[in-house]
Amino acid sequence: MKSENEAANIYATVLDCSGLYYMDKTGKYQCTMKLIDQSLNLDRHEPLTATVFARSAGEIPHVAKIGSIIRMHRAQTRKYNKQLYINCDVNYRSAWVLFDPVEGVTPISESGKEHTFTPNDKNTLAEMRKFTKNFFAKNSVECMTCLLYTSDAADDMQCVDLGGRRIIKKKKK
16 A cells, blocks of 8 residues: 555554544545554554545444454545545445454454455454554553543543543553
């Protein structure tokens, strides 16, 4: 994924995700995510920004945990201010599948009714989880499975501060 307007098929780790919102101008719902994978050199680059669009709120991923793994198919690359972005429009050829950050091959959710999952996909998912665990350890992120949204994290006092903001704990050195 190096150029604009190419179809992208990716597995990536979700670092952050906006809440769902509706855009009157396009008549679509959307959410925006910050993603990382093994191809990004984060010493020189920002995390990849991906936006998912859909006509129905139910077709937008609800990313509840930091470190969740998302698979996108036929997403389109775009460039803005020399930065590469990904757009995943589920009403126009694109699709996504969301997996737990730690275990399992059964999706948490997906944009379609079904998806393919080959032994190669199983290996890729395992590699992404290993990459994520190492990335979080290297960057002193202790709480890989903390919840992203305060509504989901209301009872999880370890992951939410008094102002209702998500906390990413750093390991003490």
